[in-house]
Amino acid sequence: MLYEQMLRFTTRNSGRMAKAKKSGVSPRKMPAQDRSRATVELILDAAARILVKGGYNAFTTNRVAERAGVSVGSLYQYFPNKESLLGELMRRHVAELERGLAAITADAAKRPIADTVRALIEESVRAHLIDPELHRVLSEEVPHLGSLDWRHAYEARCTQRVREFLEARRSELSVTDLDLAIYLVTRTVETAVHDAVGHRAEDLRSGALAEELSRMITVYLTGKAPAVRRPLKVAAE
Amino acid sequence: MLYEQMLRFTTRNSGRMAKAKKSGVSPRKMPAQDRSRATVELILDAAARILVKGGYNAFTTNRVAERAGVSVGSLYQYFPNKESLLGELMRRHVAELERGLAAITADAAKRPIADTVRALIEESVRAHLIDPELHRVLSEEVPHLGSLDWRHAYEARCTQRVREFLEARRSELSVTDLDLAIYLVTRTVETAVHDAVGHRAEDLRSGALAEELSRMITVYLTGKAPAVRRPLKVAAE
Amino acid sequence: MLYEQMLRFTTRNSGRMAKAKKSGVSPRKMPAQDRSRATVELILDAAARILVKGGYNAFTTNRVAERAGVSVGSLYQYFPNKESLLGELMRRHVAELERGLAAITADAAKRPIADTVRALIEESVRAHLIDPELHRVLSEEVPHLGSLDWRHAYEARCTQRVREFLEARRSELSVTDLDLAIYLVTRTVETAVHDAVGHRAEDLRSGALAEELSRMITVYLTGKAPAVRRPLKVAAE
Amino acid sequence: MLYEQMLRFTTRNSGRMAKAKKSGVSPRKMPAQDRSRATVELILDAAARILVKGGYNAFTTNRVAERAGVSVGSLYQYFPNKESLLGELMRRHVAELERGLAAITADAAKRPIADTVRALIEESVRAHLIDPELHRVLSEEVPHLGSLDWRHAYEARCTQRVREFLEARRSELSVTDLDLAIYLVTRTVETAVHDAVGHRAEDLRSGALAEELSRMITVYLTGKAPAVRRPLKVAAE
DNA sequence: AATGAATGAGTATTCATTCAT
DNA sequence: CATGAATGAATACTCATTCAT
Numbered sequence: 001m002l003y004e005q006m007l008r009f010t011t012r013n014s015g016r017m018a019k020a021k022k023s024g025v026s027p028r029k030m031p032a033q034d035r036s037r038a039t040v041e042l043i044l045d046a047a048a049r050i051l052v053k054g055g056y057n058a059f060t061t062n063r064v065a066e067r068a069g070v071s072v073g074s075l076y077q078y079f080p081n082k083e084s085l086l087g088e089l090m091r092r093h094v095a096e097l098e099r100g101l102a103a104i105t106a107d108a109a110k111r112p113i114a115d116t117v118r119a120l121i122e123e124s125v126r127a128h129l130i131d132p133e134l135h136r137v138l139s140e141e142v143p144h145l146g147s148l149d150w151r152h153a154y155e156a157r158c159t160q161r162v163r164e165f166l167e168a169r170r171s172e173l174s175v176t177d178l179d180l181a182i183y184l185v186t187r188t189v190e191t192a193v194h195d196a197v198g199h200r201a202e203d204l205r206s207g208a209l210a211e212e213l214s215r216m217i218t219v220y221l222t223g224k225a226p227a228v229r230r231p232l233k234v235a236a237e
Numbered sequence: 238m239l240y241e242q243m244l245r246f247t248t249r250n251s252g253r254m255a256k257a258k259k260s261g262v263s264p265r266k267m268p269a270q271d272r273s274r275a276t277v278e279l280i281l282d283a284a285a286r287i288l289v290k291g292g293y294n295a296f297t298t299n300r301v302a303e304r305a306g307v308s309v310g311s312l313y314q315y316f317p318n319k320e321s322l323l324g325e326l327m328r329r330h331v332a333e334l335e336r337g338l339a340a341i342t343a344d345a346a347k348r349p350i351a352d353t354v355r356a357l358i359e360e361s362v363r364a365h366l367i368d369p370e371l372h373r374v375l376s377e378e379v380p381h382l383g384s385l386d387w388r389h390a391y392e393a394r395c396t397q398r399v400r401e402f403l404e405a406r407r408s409e410l411s412v413t414d415l416d417l418a419i420y421l422v423t424r425t426v427e428t429a430v431h432d433a434v435g436h437r438a439e440d441l442r443s444g445a446l447a448e449e450l451s452r453m454i455t456v457y458l459t460g461k462a463p464a465v466r467r468p469l470k471v472a473a474e
Numbered sequence: 475m476l477y478e479q480m481l482r483f484t485t486r487n488s489g490r491m492a493k494a495k496k497s498g499v500s501p502r503k504m505p506a507q508d509r510s511r512a513t514v515e516l517i518l519d520a521a522a523r524i525l526v527k528g529g530y531n532a533f534t535t536n537r538v539a540e541r542a543g544v545s546v547g548s549l550y551q552y553f554p555n556k557e558s559l560l561g562e563l564m565r566r567h568v569a570e571l572e573r574g575l576a577a578i579t580a581d582a583a584k585r586p587i588a589d590t591v592r593a594l595i596e597e598s599v600r601a602h603l604i605d606p607e608l609h610r611v612l613s614e615e616v617p618h619l620g621s622l623d624w625r626h627a628y629e630a631r632c633t634q635r636v637r638e639f640l641e642a643r644r645s646e647l648s649v650t651d652l653d654l655a656i657y658l659v660t661r662t663v664e665t666a667v668h669d670a671v672g673h674r675a676e677d678l679r680s681g682a683l684a685e686e687l688s689r690m691i692t693v694y695l696t697g698k699a700p701a702v703r704r705p706l707k708v709a710a711e
Numbered sequence: 712m713l714y715e716q717m718l719r720f721t722t723r724n725s726g727r728m729a730k731a732k733k734s735g736v737s738p739r740k741m742p743a744q745d746r747s748r749a750t751v752e753l754i755l756d757a758a759a760r761i762l763v764k765g766g767y768n769a770f771t772t773n774r775v776a777e778r779a780g781v782s783v784g785s786l787y788q789y790f791p792n793k794e795s796l797l798g799e800l801m802r803r804h805v806a807e808l809e810r811g812l813a814a815i816t817a818d819a820a821k822r823p824i825a826d827t828v829r830a831l832i833e834e835s836v837r838a839h840l841i842d843p844e845l846h847r848v849l850s851e852e853v854p855h856l857g858s859l860d861w862r863h864a865y866e867a868r869c870t871q872r873v874r875e876f877l878e879a880r881r882s883e884l885s886v887t888d889l890d891l892a893i894y895l896v897t898r899t900v901e902t903a904v905h906d907a908v909g910h911r912a913e914d915l916r917s918g919a920l921a922e923e924l925s926r927m928i929t930v931y932l933t934g935k936a937p938a939v940r941r942p943l944k945v946a947a948e
Numbered sequence: 949a950a951t952g953a954a955t956g957a958g959t960a961t962t963c964a965t966t967c968a969t
Numbered sequence: 970c971a972t973g974a975a976t977g978a979a980t981a982c983t984c985a986t987t988c989a990t
Contacts, residue, residue: 035949036949055380056380057380060983060984060985061984061985061986062952062984062985063984065952070950070951071950071951071952072951072952072985072986072987073949073950073951073952073987073988074949074950074951076985076986076987077949077950081985081986082984082985082986140377140381141380141381143292143293143294143378144292144377144378175449177445177449180437180440180445180446180449181449183433183436183437183440184429184446184449184450184453187428187429187432187433187436188425188428188429188453191424191425191428191429191432192421192424192425192428195424195428196420196424199420199424200417200420203417203420208414208417209417209421212412212414212417212418212421213421215457216421216425216453216454216456216457217453219453219456219457219460220452220453220456220457223456272969272973272974272975273973273974276974276975297958297959297960298959298960298961299958299959299960307975307976308975308976308977309960309961309962309976309977310961310962310963310974310975310976310977311974311975311976313960313961313962314973314974314975317961318960318961319959319960319961509970510970529854530854531854534962534963534964535963535964535965536963536964536973537963539973544971544972545971545972545973546964546965546966546972546973547966547967547970547971547972547973548970548971548972550964550965550966551970551971555964555965556963556964556965614851614855615854615855617766617767617768617852618766618851618852649923651919651923654911654914654919654920654923655923657907657910657911657914658903658920658923658924658927661902661903661906661907661910662899662902662903662927665898665899665902665903665906666895666898666899666902669898669902670894670898673894673898674891674894677891677894682888682891683891683895686886686888686891686892686895687895689931690895690899690927690928690930690931691927693927693930693931693934694926694927694930694931697930746952746953746954746990747952747953750953750954771979771980771981772980772981772982773979773980773981781954781955782954782955782956783955783956783981783982783983784953784954784955784956784982784983784984785953785954785955787981787982787983788952788953788954791982792981792982793980793981793982
């Protein structure tokens with residue numbers, strides 16, 4: 001798992017035992033490992049809160065450490081540099097975005113394409129609504145850190161999932177260039193939902209946007225309109 | 238204020254005039270105004286080059302000035318601050334993106350919806366291919382400068398244009414919520430084309446992406462598939 | 475006169491005649507000399523206005539030139555550097571402060587000491603009330619330009635005047651150390667009046683402060699209190 | 712905020728502690744707090760030295776840091792900006808000036824007015840002779856930083872002290888307008904002593920100036936000359 | 949492991965002054 | 970003489986990162 005990999009510096013000198021200073025045995029209910037984990041969480045939480053509140057501008061390592069209630073030194077113990085801190089934040093966020101994907105595509109075979117498309121879109125909407133402001137900052141304001149391009153990897157994995165799903169149903173699709181269609185569909189859903197977080201929050205929450213998007217994608221892929229499942233904007237809040 | 242006035246130049250040719258030094262027939266143009274313009278262009282060019290090459294990270298006023306071959310002082314004579322320099326770059330870029338829109342929507346009445354949709358998309362593709370890397374940096378990497386949110390204004394204008402076009406053809410559309418549809422269509426095209434600049438440059442250049450996108454949008458809006466105009470990927474390079 | 479001296483750079487290339495460009499004879503009602511003088515006045519006025527409005531902080535050569543409606547180049551034609559501009563402003567201001575002194579000490583012999591002391595103080599008050607804000611800025615905010623220490627020279631001249639006056643009346647004075655007394659009296663009056671411009675403007679204008687100060691100085695010098703000439707604060711404005 | 716807290720140090724001794732490196736008996740003091748204090752003192756000392764040597768012109772944060780032997784970063788760790796550094800210098804200076812005041816006015820009731828006046832003046836002289844050049848720079852050359860107007864507050868406090876003293880002895884005073892008299896007396900003493908630092912250092916040190924000033928003020932306030940306590944300029948250095 | 953003081957290269961911006969036209 | 974574009978050294982301040990304790 002990537003997480004392991006990122007935390008490898010944590011274990012850098014994990015060989016040494018807790019120094020047991022002045023008290024012979026001091027497990028104190030919280031073995032070193034757990035304390036470490038807790039500290040990491042504190043830092044990540046603080047980082048997220050700062051990003052949400054003040055944008056990338058306010059995101060300085062000293063500030064994050066202070067807000068987390070630890071020293072900068074400690075921060076650097078767990079994250080070798082600013083980028084890695086951002087990276088872990090990104091990784092978790094992306095993991096959240098991806099979480100539902102697998103389940104949906106796993107048993108896509110049983111259902112009509114339209115249903116799967118709709119499910120995927122609704123899952124995307126759900127994920128984007130978890131912490132929209134953090135999402136916005138992470139994906140828009142945070143400079144694109146060269147190699148740590150989580151986004152790229154994330155997109156690749158999403159595309160792969162969709163590819164497997166659509167290739168299995170090739171015969172039902174009316175598109176000419178499947179590869180291009182997969183790309184188009186994946187990116188369209190992702191970017192549209194993403195954009196809507198900032199511009200159409202209501203339609204996102206009400207499900208209206210997911211509905212429209214589902215129709216657009218399904219018609220495009222299969223050539224025939226899906227049945228409208230629920231009336232749009234009947235009793236908007 | 239000079240700034241306002243300065244932002245009006247779009248004449249980009251001016252360049253470095255033949256220095257006509259000591260020639261009897263004074264060309265009546267170099268004395269002051271043109272020198273300024275030339276300097277402004279030099280600065281903007283350098284700024285763009287630096288952004289393309291090193292991203293927003295490398296974009297420092299001193300570096301821009303140096304690359305432009307002028308002093309920082311000169312830069313600040315024409316741009317009161319870093320943001321304004323970025324702003325002018327943005328403004329020009331966005332103006333380029335919008336250029337074709339008006340013409341297309343102007344005489345949309347004469348043609349079938351499908352044609353206008355396709356024209357709009359192709360225009361978007363064309364604009365995005367002018368300086369793709371600059372486009373990418375400007376729209377992704379540049380921090381969202383508070384009020385100078387060109388992007389927002391730009392999107393609003395695009396949406397307005399599309400709205401006028403679609404409202405005039407309301408009867409031909411099969412969508413339920415026109416407002417939402419307009420939003421969806423506008424953003425989808427913009428973001429898809431934008432994204433493709435980095436990920437599907439070939440399909441963008443070949444026209445394949447525009448073709449697919451046109452189909453998707455048209456079917457979504459009108460409920461019936463348009464005729465495929467040209468075969469996809471017949472002779473890809 | 476110092477003024478002449480300061481303007482010597484004006485005449486630097488005054489040998490050349492007005493270049494009579496394109497018109498054989500163009501005195502145009504305003505010979506070069508007068509134009510120069512007018513320009514100098516424009517610049518000095520602008521300088522004073524800027525100092526009064528924005529303090530020394532706002533006092534930049536470019537700004538002064540702009541406000542004066544001339545180019546920086548012109549400013550530097552008449553004032554070799556910022557310091558000299560400030561110097562001339564200072565010189566004029568100080569000249570104003572000194573103006574009345576001579577007249578008063580000139581015929582001091584005819585009157586009682588008390589009257590001369592009072593006259594001198596009232597003259598100082600009058601001078602300080604001409605442009606109090608300019609005075610404040612010039613004497614407090616303007617950095618003490620090393621050699622151009624107008625203040626020093628000014629103080630020396632004032633002291634000299636007072637010395638002549640008091641030495642002539644030595645027998646009437648009750649002070650032990652005349653030299654010290656002269657210093658004390660001169661500086662006390664100057665600084666007190668100066669300070670009052672900012673802190674006791676009303677008492678300055680009403681004459682109350684001059685009255686008290688006169689009493690203080692006269693008693694100190696002669697050992698006997700002068701008659702109170704006018705009741706204090708009877709009908710303040 | 713750390714700044715507030717930081718401004719409380721007056722302990723100047725701390726200096727560089729003997730580094731007690733590796734000595735068993737850890738002195739229990741160096742760890743953190745003292746290092747900070749020492750740094751702050753280093754910075755303030757350097758700042759004062761630079762002001763004295765080169766005036767406000769030479770006073771740049773980088774230079775101060777360099778002279779203090781610390782990095783700019785450290786300077787900014789303790790002083791949020793240039794003004795605050797100047798402010799602390801001012802605060803300390805003013806505190807020194809005010810130190811003796813309280814004691815003198817406290818038991819003024821026991822003594823004749825003349826004695827208290829003399830004591831106050833001598834105290835002022837003493838304070839002004841501590842670091843005359845720093846005093847001069849701080850009070851004349853340093854731009855009047857808006858709100859940080861220590862001078863104003865300082866004057867107000869001095870005036871208040873003198874007011875309490877004189878109001879208690881109202882019956883013994885021959886002045887008409889007590890308020891004005893208080894102002895005049897306070898400012899006169901302050902400005903005269905201040906001015907003498909630069910122009911009459913000898914008379915200041917010998918006590919002659921204090922003597923004369925005392926006489927002037929006492930006669931002015933009470934209407935009768937005080938006995939001359941010591942002969943003036945008998946044995947000048 | 950933790951602390952937090954210290955570092956210093958880097959950044960945006962200003963302004964007195966020059967000089968080609 | 971006038972213009973104003975150009976210069977560039979200088980300045981206040983930031984922040985990722987290190988390291989002695």
